[in-house]
Amino acid sequence: MRRTRILTAVLALAAGLLAGTPPALAADGTAKVSLAADTYTWKNARIDGGGFVPGIVFNRSEKNLAYARTDIGGAYRWQESSKTWTPLLDSVGWDDWGHTGVVGLASDSVDPNKVYAAVGTYTNSWDPKNGAVMRSSNRGASWQKTDLPFKLGGNMPGRGMGERLAVDPNKNSVLYLGAPSGKGLWRSTDSGVSWSQVANFPNVGNYQQDPSDTSGYASDNQGIVWVTFDESTGTSGNATKTVYVGVADLQNSVYRSTDAGATWTRLAGQPTGYLAHKGVLDAAGGYLYLSYSDKGGPYDGGKGQMWRYATATGTWTNISPVAEADTYYGFSGLTVDRQKPGTVMATAYSSWWPDTQIFRSTDSGATWTRAWDYTSYPNRANRYTMDVSSSPWLTWGANPSPPEQTPKLGWMTESLEIDPFDSNRMMYGTGATVYGTENLTNWDSGGQFTIKPMVRGLEETAVNDLASPPSGAPLLSALGDVGGFRHTDLTKVPSMMFTSPNFTTTTSLDFAETNANTVVRSGNLDSGPHIAFSTDNGANWFAGTDPSGVSGGGTVAAASDGSRFVWSPDGTGVQYTTGFGSSWSASSGIPAGAIVESDRVDAKTFYGFKSGKFYVSTDGGATFTASAATGLPSGDSVRFKALPGVKGDVWLAGGATDGAYGLWHSTDGGASWTKLSNVDQADAIGFGKAATGASYQTLYTSAKIGGVRGIFRSTDKGATWTRINDDAHQWGWTGAAITGDPRVYGRVYVSTNGRGVIYGDTSDAGGGGGTDPTDPTDPAPTGACAVTYKITNQWSGGFQADVQLSNTGSSTWSGWSLGWTFPNAQTISQTWNAESTQSGSTVTAKNVGWNANVAAGSSVRFGFTGSWSGTNGKPTAFKLGDQACTVA
Numbered sequence: 001m002r003r004t005r006i007l008t009a010v011l012a013l014a015a016g017l018l019a020g021t022p023p024a025l026a027a028d029g030t031a032k033v034s035l036a037a038d039t040y041t042w043k044n045a046r047i048d049g050g051g052f053v054p055g056i057v058f059n060r061s062e063k064n065l066a067y068a069r070t071d072i073g074g075a076y077r078w079q080e081s082s083k084t085w086t087p088l089l090d091s092v093g094w095d096d097w098g099h100t101g102v103v104g105l106a107s108d109s110v111d112p113n114k115v116y117a118a119v120g121t122y123t124n125s126w127d128p129k130n131g132a133v134m135r136s137s138n139r140g141a142s143w144q145k146t147d148l149p150f151k152l153g154g155n156m157p158g159r160g161m162g163e164r165l166a167v168d169p170n171k172n173s174v175l176y177l178g179a180p181s182g183k184g185l186w187r188s189t190d191s192g193v194s195w196s197q198v199a200n201f202p203n204v205g206n207y208q209q210d211p212s213d214t215s216g217y218a219s220d221n222q223g224i225v226w227v228t229f230d231e232s233t234g235t236s237g238n239a240t241k242t243v244y245v246g247v248a249d250l251q252n253s254v255y256r257s258t259d260a261g262a263t264w265t266r267l268a269g270q271p272t273g274y275l276a277h278k279g280v281l282d283a284a285g286g287y288l289y290l291s292y293s294d295k296g297g298p299y300d301g302g303k304g305q306m307w308r309y310a311t312a313t314g315t316w317t318n319i320s321p322v323a324e325a326d327t328y329y330g331f332s333g334l335t336v337d338r339q340k341p342g343t344v345m346a347t348a349y350s351s352w353w354p355d356t357q358i359f360r361s362t363d364s365g366a367t368w369t370r371a372w373d374y375t376s377y378p379n380r381a382n383r384y385t386m387d388v389s390s391s392p393w394l395t396w397g398a399n400p401s402p403p404e405q406t407p408k409l410g411w412m413t414e415s416l417e418i419d420p421f422d423s424n425r426m427m428y429g430t431g432a433t434v435y436g437t438e439n440l441t442n443w444d445s446g447g448q449f450t451i452k453p454m455v456r457g458l459e460e461t462a463v464n465d466l467a468s469p470p471s472g473a474p475l476l477s478a479l480g481d482v483g484g485f486r487h488t489d490l491t492k493v494p495s496m497m498f499t500s501p502n503f504t505t506t507t508s509l510d511f512a513e514t515n516a517n518t519v520v521r522s523g524n525l526d527s528g529p530h531i532a533f534s535t536d537n538g539a540n541w542f543a544g545t546d547p548s549g550v551s552g553g554g555t556v557a558a559a560s561d562g563s564r565f566v567w568s569p570d571g572t573g574v575q576y577t578t579g580f581g582s583s584w585s586a587s588s589g590i591p592a593g594a595i596v597e598s599d600r601v602d603a604k605t606f607y608g609f610k611s612g613k614f615y616v617s618t619d620g621g622a623t624f625t626a627s628a629a630t631g632l633p634s635g636d637s638v639r640f641k642a643l644p645g646v647k648g649d650v651w652l653a654g655g656a657t658d659g660a661y662g663l664w665h666s667t668d669g670g671a672s673w674t675k676l677s678n679v680d681q682a683d684a685i686g687f688g689k690a691a692t693g694a695s696y697q698t699l700y701t702s703a704k705i706g707g708v709r710g711i712f713r714s715t716d717k718g719a720t721w722t723r724i725n726d727d728a729h730q731w732g733w734t735g736a737a738i739t740g741d742p743r744v745y746g747r748v749y750v751s752t753n754g755r756g757v758i759y760g761d762t763s764d765a766g767g768g769g770g771t772d773p774t775d776p777t778d779p780a781p782t783g784a785c786a787v788t789y790k791i792t793n794q795w796s797g798g799f800q801a802d803v804q805l806s807n808t809g810s811s812t813w814s815g816w817s818l819g820w821t822f823p824n825a826q827t828i829s830q831t832w833n834a835e836s837t838q839s840g841s842t843v844t845a846k847n848v849g850w851n852a853n854v855a856a857g858s859s860v861r862f863g864f865t866g867s868w869s870g871t872n873g874k875p876t877a878f879k880l881g882d883q884a885c886t887v888a
Helices: 004-013 094-100
Strands: 040-044 055-058 066-069 075-079 084-087 102-107 115-119 132-136 144-147 165-167 175-178 185-188 224-229 243-247 254-257 275-282 287-293 304-310 316-318 334-336 344-347 358-361 372-374 380-382 384-386 415-418 426-429 434-437 449-453 463-467 475-479 483-487 505-512 515-524 531-534 552-558 564-570 575-578 595-598 606-610 613-617 638-642 650-655 661-666 681-688 698-705 708-714 721-723 738-740 748-750 758-762 785-795 798-807 817-821 827-832 835-839 842-846 859-867 878-880
Touching: 055 102, 055 415, 055 426, 066 102, 094 115, 102 175, 115 165, 165 224, 175 224, 175 243, 224 275, 243 275, 275 334, 287 334, 287 344, 334 415, 344 415, 463 738, 475 505, 475 515, 483 505, 483 515, 515 564, 552 595, 564 595, 564 606, 595 638, 606 638, 638 681, 650 698, 681 748, 698 721, 698 738, 708 748, 785 878, 827 835
Parallel strands: 102 165, 384 449, 463 505, 505 552, 661 681, 681 738
Antiparallel strands: 040 758, 055 066, 066 075, 075 084, 102 115, 115 132, 132 144, 165 175, 175 185, 224 243, 243 254, 275 287, 287 304, 304 316, 334 344, 344 358, 372 380, 415 426, 426 434, 434 449, 463 475, 475 483, 505 515, 515 531, 515 552, 552 564, 564 575, 595 606, 606 613, 638 650, 650 661, 650 681, 681 698, 698 708, 708 721, 738 748, 748 758, 785 798, 798 859, 817 842, 817 878, 827 859, 835 842
C-alpha cells in the first residue's frame, strides 16, 4: 500500500511510452475513420475513492465551494446539492497525461468563479513534459493553460505538503507558485497568464528523500512547498504585504516578506531539524500555525512537532500535542476554524499503526484532545463513530486485533480542512478516500461525532486490467493499491475488493471463456502469495502456491475451459499448471517476462509476446514455439487478446514512436500478421457484442487514427473506425486495458491511470437490441426452493451475510424474488448479486439480469451488509414468491 501508489503510473507507462517526444500527426490522412464522436454517455463504474487525496481547498468567501486535488487523478469540485464531487480535468489528453497529477490548487476568494491548478506528475524522466498552471474562470468547467519551463510532481515525494499555489486574497491578479527541483519561487501578476521567477527569494530548498536514488524520483529537491498570505496586511485591490513561504530545508523552513514580495528573510527563531509541511495563518487570532515532520511524506515521517508563531510579536511557542520523544510520526494535516479563532486541528499523517491520529485544540494549541485514546492498552476509546456503509470495502475485509480497528481512521492524512462557514463540517483526505463529518463540535461537548466517506464522484483508481465475462458480473477490474473488484452493478459501490488474498495491486486477471465462474488474478503482495483463483465468478477467492522466485504478479491466462493456467510472474520464468496452482512447472521455449494470454476456444492453446516475438503453445503451456512472423513491435509495450468464439483469431496493439507502432491481426494463431494501415498507433484492444447484422464482434481500441487520439469502435472488423469519446472526455492515459461488453452492444470499459474505470454507453440504435444485464427484472417464479442463510462477518453494530437460494424443483426459473422478515429489526445497507428493498423488517431480494435463470438443481448466491442492535438473529422463513422454501 505504501509503495505501489508511487509506481503505478510508471509501471503502466514504461518501455517506450515515456521516452521521446509526443508522436507526430499522421501525414497522409488516408485512414477510414469518422472523427465525429458517436453520441456516448460516459460514467464511472463506481468504486468511490481508491487513491491518495493530498489536498482539499475551501473557498474563503463563498459557502459550499470546495475543491480536492489528487496525485494522479486530476482535480474535483464539490457539489453541495448532491454531496458529490465533479471531475474537472477529464479533458487532459494522451500527450499531456502528466497533467492529471495536481500538486497545487487555489480557489480565488475575490472572484470565486476563478480556480487554478498546478499540474504535472513527475519531475524526473518518467514524465517527458514540463508542468503547467491551468486557470479557469468558470469553476473548472473549462481551462486555459500556461506551460512552465520546469516540471511539477503531483505524484512525487512531498506531494502532501502545501498548498504550493496561492492567490493573493487582496489583489487576486497576484499568484505565487512554489517549484520543486531547485527552481525556486514563481509569481504571476496577471491572474496566472504569465509567470516569472522571484529572483530575490533566498532559498530554493535542499531536502531530498533519498539522495542516492539514481532514478531521480526520491532524489529530487522537494523545493518550495507552501505559500500563505496574512490577509490582514493588505486592503482590497492592493497586494498583501506579508507573505509566508515554506521551504523543504530542515534548517531553514520558513521565510517571510513584509513588503509584498520585494524582499524576503528567514523567519527568526524558528525550529530546526524539521520540514514545515503546512503553514496556516489565523489572522483573527494573530497566529501562524505550523505542522512539522522530519520527513517529506506522504509515506515516511518518524518524528514531529507543532509550533505557533505570533505574527505581531515574533514569539515562537511549541504547541506539540505529544512530546517529540513520544512521536513515531510527523504532523502534516493542519486547519483552523474560521468561525472560532483559537480552534486548530492537526494530523499524525504518518502514523500507520495502529491508526492515524487527529488532534484538536480550542485554545490556540495550549491544550489538546485526541480523536482516540487508550483506556487500558490495547483497548481504545474513540471520540468518533465511523459509518462506511456507502463504501463498505473500506474495512478491507479485515478483522484486526486491538489496538487496530476496521475501518481505520486513515493513513497519509495530509489534507484536513474545517469548512470556513460551518464549524461542524470537516473533511480530510487519506490514502484511499475522503472522510468527513457534519457534527464535529460534538468533540468539544464530550459526545461522539460521526465520520463518513464524503467521496462519491471522486474516482482515483489506477486500472491495470479489465474483463467483461459473458455471464456473471458484467465487469471485473484489476487495480493499483486497492486490488480490484467484482462489479455486479456499475452504478453501485462494490461491497468489498478482492480478498483471500488482498493484493496491494492486481496486475492481471482472466476468466475461462466457456466457464466464466473460473477466474484467476495475479498481483503484488509484500508478504504472501501472488496468485489467486475463484470458482464463483470472482465472488470468493483462494490463494494458489507461488513457484520459487516470484516477486510480483506479472500476467496470467486461464484456459478457455478453466482446466489449466499459464502464469508469467515477475522474478522467474513462465509457468503452467493444471488445476488451481497447487504446483507449477516451468514452460519452455518462452522468455521470462513474456506477456501471456489464452486462446478463447482451444483449452490447450496459449500465446505469449516478448521483445518483438510472438509465441504459441498447443500443449497447455508446457512448451512454446516462436512464430516466424516479423515486423511486430520490438519493445514490450504491447497488449494482445484472442477473439472469443474463433480459434486462432488474435489482435495485437502496441509499439513505440521510435519503431513499429499500431494494430495487428492474425487469423492463424500468430503464424502471420496483418498490420492495419488505417491505424496510426494503438495501445489496447478489446471486443464487445456485435452490431445488428454484423458477423464479427465489435472492436474497441485506445488508439491514434487519422491523426487523432481517442477511443475508437469498429463494427466491421477494423475496416472503418468511429471515435466514440470527445475532447472533453480523454482521461489522460488510457493504454492499459479496454474491453467491450459481450452482452450490451456499444458498451465499452476504459482503463485510466487515476480516474478509475470509465464505461460508455452508446445512443446508437443499430446495436442489435442489446439489453442492460444490470437492470433488475420483476420476476414471479414458482417451484420448490431451499435457502441457506449464513452470517459471514459481524462487528459492533454491523454484519455481513451470505444467502444461497437453490432451485430444488424440476424446471428452470426465469427470474426470482426471495422474501423474508428479520426477527430483530436488522436493516440492510448494501446488497450485491441482487436488488433488495426493505419495508420495516420485511425484505425482498430480486435477481439482477445476469443471474435471473436458475436451472433445476442449481443455486444462486447473493450477499449484503447490514446493521443490528442487541441481537442479530437469523430469519427462520423464506418465500420464493408465494412458495415457502426449505431452510437449511
